[in-house]
Amino acid sequence: MAQMPLRKMKKNQSGTITAVKVGGEMGRRLREMGLVPGTVITVQGRAPLNDPVALRVLGSTLTLRNNEADFIEITVADLATGD
């Protein structure tokens, strides 16, 4: 088990959200899309210029900019699962 910000996650790596540290409009947008503590996410890929990032969340695919992903803390099961 290791804690890390979403930005550091690799492609195909999965983890569970532990905290979403932002309020206001940004916090609301993240939460209404299902990005709340306890939700499992998988990094599906990144855009050609490495930003934004695409995530699989609750059966849908979401995209976030890296600076938006910075608010999200993740616990990953095993660091070695990334490729």
Added chain:
Amino acid sequence: MAAKTQIALAGNPNSGKTTLFNHLTGSRQHVGNYPGVTVEKKEGVYSGQNEKVHIVDLPGTYSLTAYSVEEVVARDFLVTEKPQAVINIADAANLERNLYLSCQLLELGIPTVLALNMIDAARDRGITIDAGRLEELLGLPVVPIIARTGFGTVELMERAIEVARTSRAWQPVSISYGDDLDNLLIEMERLIETTAFLTDTYPPRWTAIKYIESDQQIIAKGQACNPELAAELSAKVTVVADHLRQTMDTYPEAVIADHRYGYIKSILRQGVLRQQFDSARLFASDRIDMVVTNRFLGPLIMVAVLLGLYHLTFTYGKPLQDGLNTVFGWLGGRVDQLLPAGHLKSLLVSGIIAGVGGILSFVPLIMLMFTGIAVLEDSGYLARVAFMMDRIFRIFGLHGSSVMAYIISGGIAGGCAVPGVMATRTLRSPKERMATLLTAPLMNCGAKLPVLALLTGTFFTQNKAPFLFMLTLLAWVVALLMARLLRSTVLRGASTPFVMELPPYRLPTFKGLAIHTWEKTWQYIRKAGTVILAISILLWAAMTFPGLPADTEARFDRQRQAIAQTYPEGTPQFNQELGALTAARNQLALENSLAGRLGLGLEPLSQMAGFDWRTNIALVGGFAAKEVIISTLGTAYSLGEVDPEASASLSQALAADPAWNPVKAMAVIVFIMFYAPCLVTVACIIREAGSWKWGFFSMAFNTGFAFAMAVTIFQVGTALGLAG
């Protein structure tokens, strides 16, 4: 629409809400705007077995907070219009997230029916939903449907009508938000109930929740209703908010969201949802994305798709546009022959027929472009384009989706700003959208091209092709920098969160495409048509009146008779002499008209950029449509009718005129590229931006900027001795 029962459709974007709406109402739709905002209001009629039901399609939202216009519009509609029932449409394959909105409808207490859409797609993904169990737990009717095929929609409507008929008071559901907030809520509810604070519109607990979520709209309403109580409520919320931040490092609205999801999860776990496969399993859509958004292939495919769309539109749209122009040209010619010479004829031919023709000739382009965009949007590809382009466009304060509007407007030389401006509707971020729609008309549209080509061909003969390419690049640079400038001045503000869904790829339905295209086209014809027709007539009048003094007209008449006496009618000499005389007369008439006087009057100012009165008139005319620049210049150089596509004679006249040189040509080119967008575009900007203010802004600002550029080029170029 005299239907008595009113039912609203609510749901997330991409949940198939529009598909359901189209299925229920068919072509019996009406599209308008909610008062004061540019959000579309779609209404329609569903014909049930016994009665007609009035259906309102609310904007797609993920939530009912007050952050976006769409959400405010949706919830204001629910609380003020109080529809008898709401159909909440949810994507069955993504139930947990979709139920987040349902939770808020439950808390509002409005009678709701839940439609589980795309139940087939969910099944393919190994998801089984026990609708009966969900109905029991939520306490509202749940109907699985497939909106595309219509499966389950009859039952859905029966149950919705049943709910609407048993008109009962709203019954808000209470969700627990943990000890801290629950205690606070009870306290606040008591205060709200005893003082009847906003209770005629909102349930007490709902108001309390909105205070905790620091909902600006409700707080403002509360302030207006009862300032003392409002202050008391806010103070209570602040105390608990501080406590939460200190003890748990969290926000009240975060606690609320977490508990809503907790409530949803607890329901889904009670035997409602079964998932057969691992959630990380890749489905067809993900596989497509592995190629389509691939780091190397993705951009290549994107360029190919955008070029393809562009090509398709202009390959098939241009001949249709030209065809319509020919029809109107023919019509003008017929009227020309039938009516006696005079102002009525001139008004009909040059004002009305040319004006209406100008509007209608864009229709094929708009239809094709919107069909193309609808295909890209409905299939889910547009979201991928935004995803891939966002990093670049963000630098300029724009959004990944802005690329579409730029390309359509002429980012690949030869587009059209009218569909380009209309295409910004796919952008959900208000500031980014505004910056895009104000800068898209800076691109080199198809109407500017012949003018640019004429000047390039006349004054920069050696490097015509690379020169035109350079002008396209210049347009991009200026548009992007202008967007950056706007976003740090009049449209200043943090970027809207990008958080966006990449919907699964879906095959668009023909019905959906047809309705979408027709809607946009009709809006264009109706809205733009009235304004443009009026201004076309004004422009015609400005270029016609006050006309020549009687003695001058008499002199031309005498000369005409002299020609008729000297040469037999119909001989080449007769035609040549008469043509030259008519052209000379028209030049004089134009010079003497309001527009001509304006051109002359502006000369002292415009000389700073090297523009003489002829150029000025042409540029004024170009405001109607940029093609007009060539024909007006033709008249001003007394060449008679000049066809924009074959303007060799005008090219020679310009080359021979000592007032023209490469430096002036460059100044004029730059001015034409960036000055006020044409009339049709301005009408569209006003419509899309929702206020006249932005239409005037784009005219004034662009013209000012273009003039500054032109002056700089002319002055620097002349000082360097490039004027030759």
